[in-house]
Amino acid sequence: MKKDIYKDINELLKDELEGNYEDIINLSRPSSNGFPKMSKHDRAAQFAPFAALTGYEDAIAEEGRYVENRRTVTDEEQFSINLELNKLLNLVKEYKCGVKSFCSESLEKRKPTVIVKYFVPDALKSGGSYLSEEIRVREVDLNNRLIIAENDKFIGLDDIVGLCVKEELK
Secondary structure, eight states: OHHHHHHHHHHHHHHHHTTOOTTTTTOOOOOOSSSOOOOHHHHHHTTSOOOSSTTHHHHHHHHHSOOBOOOOOOHHHHHHHHHHHHHHHHHHHHHHHHHHHTOGGGGGOOOOEEEEEEEEEOSSSSOEEEEEEEEEEEEEETTTTEEEETTSOEEEGGGEEEEEEEEOOO
16 A cells, blocks of 8 residues: 555656646646735845844854953052152142142143053953053042043043153143
């Protein structure tokens, strides 16, 4: 019994492999009374690529993004930072006193400029990056341990790994 079924299937497959579709080749396209004919655009959309893992590429890119670990400042580096910070404190105090006195000399005084290298924590991952930039210092807030730049940028004293006073007051 089973051999007869397989024999019939093999005969059907043989006809299909030989290209014998004469029974269906000239039939008209089937139509449905309940659904309108689909446009070519909608038919093509069925075969558009599908991203099953939405955001997967972004997650991989984020994981591969490099961040540095915060390093500890050596005693020698901390000593150097403290020397430069003391120099900066004196310059900021001198600038503020000169501005408050309103003498003609104070108009020529400029805010001190420093080159500072500091750690910026990353918002998404553990770690961060080190930035080095030149800033004009408006104030040094020892209570909150901050350097406040002229453009209202705040840099924590604990994040600083390098400091160099660039410009002395006139």
